[in-house]
Amino acid sequence: MTDSPARADAPLDPIQPSAGSRSQRAAERLRDLVPGGAHAYSKTAAQWPSTAPAMLSHGRGAWVWDLDGVRYLDWFAGLSSVPLGHAHPAVTAAVTRALERGTNFQLPAHAELRAAGLFLDATGDEMVKFGKNASDAVDGAIKLARHATGRTTIARAADQPFFSTGDWFIATTAAASGTLPGAAAHTLGFPYNDRAALARLFTDHRDDLAAVICEPVRFVRPEPEFFADLRRLCTAHGTVLIFDETVTGLKYEFPAARPLTGITPDLTIWGKGIANGLPLSALTGRADLMRQADTTRPPKPGRAGLLMMSSTHGGEAASLAAMTATLTVMRREQALLRTRATGTALRNTLDDALTAADVQDHLTLTGYPVFLGLHARGNEHITDHELRALFIQEVVRRACLFRGIFYATHAHVRDHVDLTADAVAAAATTCARALAHGPDGLLERPPPRRVL
Structure with missing residues (x-):
């Protein structure tokens, strides 16, 4: 297992979820012990795409690792509860x-x-x-x-x-x-x-x-x-x-x-x-x-x-x-000045990626740079809910841990923005296909059920 922080500019590895992985086995055991397998409903497997890690091991700065040593760039930091980054x-x-x-x-x-x-x-x-x-x-x-x-x-x-x-x-x-x-x-x-x-x-x-x-x-x-x-x-x-x-x-x-x-x-x-x-x-x-x-x-x-x-x-x-x-x-350290700058760079970079894939009218980022939300608008081929789920699935597939909100912390830097732009560009390309032909064969799991 990797215990040292990853370099900010290290390329993200594509994720290949395995049903027999250590993380999967541990998550299945936890579901036998804890209702839903999590202590917050938003952490349950049903709220995440199939590409998401089943269980996390530890985190440092802007990174988290699962039990199999796979690392993820974390964009929601403990449901937005870790403003300085993990293990500051x-x-x-x-x-x-x-x-x-x-x-x-x-x-x-x-x-x-x-x-x-x-x-x-x-x-x-x-x-x-x-x-x-x-x-x-x-x-x-x-x-x-x-x-x-x-x-x-x-x-x-x-x-x-x-x-x-x-x-x-x-x-x-x-x-x-x-x-x-x-x-x-x-x-x-x-x-x-x-x-x-x-x-x-x-x-x-x-x-x-x-x-x-x-x-x-x-x-x-x-x-x-x-x-x-x-x-x-x-x-x-x-x-x-x-x-x-x-x-x-x-x-x-x-x-x-x-x-x-x-x-x-x-x-x-x-x-x-x-x-x-x-x-x-x-x-x-x-x-x-x-x-x-x-x-x-x-x-x-x-x-x-x-x-x-x-x-x-x-x-x-x-x-x-x-x-x-x-x-x-x-x-x-005037941390919020840094997070605002990072968030602004993230928004501008991701907007460019969405525009390059010609999905800017269907996938948009809303809110302030420090807390960006994803808004999805489908068409006759794919619903809003399906399009949102597909985008999240594909971003997570590229090792960016994201579930509808980008939250820039004090630990995020410009290199993280660039890595995320690559993930978003790939996800946007897949979403463009779904907007043209529908989600069949692309969306691996039905969109999560709303609890509230």
């Missing part, structure tokens, strides 16, 4: 030091003070509560908003894909099985950037709106007028405004994407990349709101009981050390 030495060193001092205690540890101070200095917020996954942080923010307002209804951006595994959200999706009856009735949807729909939302529900939650940006640019209206309406009606920066944090701006909107939310959710792949989430916000989760204080007059937001592992030292190192490196 500063993060590894910080975690090692923390492990040597003990990781969890029955009283607050000094590591929590240092981490909270650094994180709030970076975000500009007043108070923070750390946790382990962003769904818990989102659900905590929803409970806090309901507690603070005495209301029950939550409004969320309906065209944004995921917020939480909590009933308030998941009951509104196709994965609603197991949620409490009636949970979906307390959640409303509104279209992102739609000022008229936002006005109607507050006209119809302002007396019961506890919170509005949305991502500040993803692939569509935020409209300043929409967000100005959102901030004004939430303030006027006492509704808590929550930004979910689980995905957007440490990508668009440092540390958050919210400056792109021109406003400041009341609460913000953080996750994924803040600890460079280690498990850490955070809820930050205004002190007057956050202190309502302080169980050392008596309940407010007229309010029933206390609001419980408690986590055994919220103060776990290794992940806090990883977060401290991650933010320090990103700020010191």
Whole structure:
């Protein structure tokens, strides 16, 4: 097995998946032990093309290897949770030091003070509560908003894909099985950037709106007028405004994407990349709101009981050390300037490759250079879904690990862009054939089934 990092300009080897490979055997065994063979539905084999590795072994920088020693150029870095690249030495060193001092205690540890101070200095917020996954942080923010307002209804951006595994959200999706009856009735949807729909939302529900939650940006640019209206309406009606920066944090701006909107939310959710792949989430916000989760204080007059937001592992030292190192490196090395430059070069280079294959009207890259999404438009010979699946299959076949999003990390360099352009050019040529004659004989597996 290869343990040393590959040269950035080393050519990518074509992938020849083998049913009897060590990776395949291990993945089959894992499916016997873990439902679906993965701990996130987006990691299951059913969500990937047949050309994808069955199981990964390790990663360094922008590269990952499977159990058979085959290397892949990684363009989604732990579902976008590894902004510095895999096994970054500063993060590894910080975690090692923390492990040597003990990781969890029955009283607050000094590591929590240092981490909270650094994180709030970076975000500009007043108070923070750390946790382990962003769904818990989102659900905590929803409970806090309901507690603070005495209301029950939550409004969320309906065209944004995921917020939480909590009933308030998941009951509104196709994965609603197991949620409490009636949970979906307390959640409303509104279209992102739609000022008229936002006005109607507050006209119809302002007396019961506890919170509005949305991502500040993803692939569509935020409209300043929409967000100005959102901030004004939430303030006027006492509704808590929550930004979910689980995905957007440490990508668009440092540390958050919210400056792109021109406003400041009341609460913000953080996750994924803040600890460079280690498990850490955070809820930050205004002190007057956050202190309502302080169980050392008596309940407010007229309010029933206390609001419980408690986590055994919220103060776990290794992940806090990883977060401290991650933010320090990103700020010191101006990492987002580099990722923006890499992403811009990637977009320009890939656009040229798609145009050269004459598929630019059917396969396009959308969004900001730091987080590029693939949009597929089929024709009478191939559906949108099939075309997208075929393109991903062929890019992955050429050892670029990609599943619809190109996420440039601090570890990616120009040579990686050139290697990816070769893979995209080959995939685009195959897609041109499918657009002319259909996917038969080209698409090896049906497109993945949507879960949400």
